[in-house]
Amino acid sequence: MAVTEGTVPFRGFHTWYRVxxxxPAPDGKLPLLVVHGGPGLPHDYLEDLAALAEDDGRAVVFYDQLGCGRSDRAEDPALWTLETFVAEIDAVREGLGLDRLHLLGHSWGAQLALAYMLGKxxxxxxLVLAGVIADAPSYAAGTRRLKDSLPAADREVIDRCEAEGTTDDDAYLGVTMSFYQRWLCRLDPWPEHLVRSVLTMRxxxxxxxxxxxxxxxxxxxxWSxxxxxxxxxxxxxxxSGRHDMVTPEVVRPVAEGIAGAEWALFEKSAHMASVExxxxxxxxxxxxxxxxxxxxxGG
Incomplete structure (x- = not known):
């Protein structure tokens, strides 16, 4: 399988990509541009999708959003807006000549994909929307319900550390990991490419x-x-996954709100169905x- 890497210019910086x-694909199949989650989480955890190129001959394009992974580490807080990362999709398309393509966004990347598509x-x-959020308050309410299902001692640690501003405390990080092992990725242990992404999050x-x-x-x-x-x-x-932290109550309005949308529910997965x-x-x-x-x- 051919693999190429490089960068495209974006707002005075460089966005890294891997194809x-x-x-173009020899048989005319359209490339798939993958927009990763986060914010601030590099693309690595989505690498399983690269096998589409080997199995089906479809080119898969990954990139790391500005500020994370192999892209330039910009430090200006004014850059961290939805608009910045929506514009970056166009920069990647232009740099690689992706005139016609498919788009897959996961989690935060699905939010970006939605915002991008609303720009026509x-x-x-x-368009593939994986673990998609279209309404931030509804998502937060859903994850609070999941948090409330944790043991009382774990909930106490979360509430205390957030109230005290000590969310870098080992106890808080441990309880957060317990949450993620239930509703982010249920594999044990987590695969190396997921760990790599999490450990290098911005x-x-x-x-x-x-x-x-x-x-x-x-x-x-x-945001909604x-x-x-x-x-x-x-x-x-x-x-989405059966055990996804983006709960069915959050996903359903998206699947029902887009005319003709299909909804695939992965029974053995949490938020990382492409990994699990x-x-x-x-x-x-x-x-x-x-x-x-x-x-x-337009069909």
Whole structure:
């Protein structure tokens, strides 16, 4: 499988990318551009999707968002806005000549993909929204309910450390990991590429935009596009896990709000279905992308 790496210019910085497979694909299959989660979490945990290039001949394009991973480590807090990262999608497309493509966004990346598509870009044939959030307050309410299902002692640690501003305390980090092992990824141990992403997350970027899962304190705490979902008019696949911290109550309005959207629920997964059920996940995604390519534009 061919793999190429490089950077594209973006706002005076460089955004790093990796392409698994060939651009353009020899058989005409459209490339899949993958928008990772976070904010501030590099793309590494999504590397299982690269096998689409080997198994199905579809080029898969990864990139690390500005400030994290292998992209330039910008330090200006004014950059950490939704608008910055939406614009970066266009920069990657332009730099790699991705005139026609599919888009897959996971978690925070699905928020970016939604915001991007609401800008009515041309050339996107299919959209995959994985672990998608369209309303931040509803998501926070859902994760608070999950937090409340933790043992009382764990909840006490969370509440105390957040009240005291000691969320870097080992006890808080340990309880947070217990939460993530239930609703982020249920594999034990976590695979190396997921650990690599988590250990290199850009904490200040995450805090500026988001913050704790159950108590969003960043600038996106009131973000919602639920009332605009009807504007999206292309083939859409929504994916989530049975044990996902993005609960069905959060996902359902997205799946029902986009006309014709499909919703695939992965029974053995939490928030990382592409990691927890990689073969099954790729099969579902490739089936959808192949069908989306056959649909007329705007169908």
């Amino acid at each position: 698994a497979g060939r651009l 870009p041309s050339g996107v044939a299919g 904490e200040d970027v995450n805090a500026a935009l988001w913050g704790p899962e159950w108590n969003i304190t960043g600038s996106l705490r009131d 596009v639920t009332d605009r979902l009807g504007e999206i008019d292309l083939p859409v696949l929504v994916t 059920e990689p073969d099954h996940y790729r099969h579902v995604v490739e089936d959808f992308l192949s069908r989306a390519e056959r649909e007329p534009a």
